[in-house]
Amino acid sequence: MKILEIRASWIAQNPLLFYIIITFFIAYVLGIPFKMILSGLIREQHEVAHVLVPRTVTVYAPAIAAIIVSYASWGKTGVKTLIQKLVPQKKHFLYWLFVPPEQHLPNRYLLFYFRS
Numbered sequence: 001m002k003i004l005e006i007r008a009s010w011i012a013q014n015p016l017l018f019y020i021i022i023t024f025f026i027a028y029v030l031g032i033p034f035k036m037i038l039s040g041l042i043r044e045q046h047e048v049a050h051v052l053v054p055r056t057v058t059v060y061a062p063a064i065a066a067i068i069v070s071y072a073s074w075g076k077t078g079v080k081t082l083i084q085k086l087v088p089q090k091k092h093f094l095y096w097l098f099v100p101p102e103q104h105l106p107n108r109y110l111l112f113y114f115r116s
Contacts, residue, residue: 011072018072022065031058 011018038054070078 011069012074015069015073019065019069022068023062026061026064027058031055031061034058 034057035054042053066082067079070082074081
């Protein structure tokens with residue numbers, strides 16, 4: 001068995017544990033240095049960019065970890081299923097009306113990428 005297959009089987013056996021570990025790894029080990037580097041590069045004149053851009057890695061760490069764990073546990077179909085759950089169902093239409101319009105676009109782009 002290859003090393004990557006062994007690691008993937010560990011993740012498949014304990015997905016929640018590895019989700020938490022990967023999330024913290026991305027948020028702290030990658031996110032904090034990313035934030036420190038970009039905070040120095042972006043001028044404080046651009047308030048929104050100065051605050052939001054450096055935090056992107058930290059904010060998206062749980063989503064990235066979910067995709068990694070899904071791929072390691074169930075392969076491409078697991079990631080596709082995870083992304084498809086983001087698309088609203090007809091029974092939730094009333095709730096979907098309260099989501100701002102700019103939030104609708106990312107789901108469509110992700111579904112287009114994972115179509116088989």
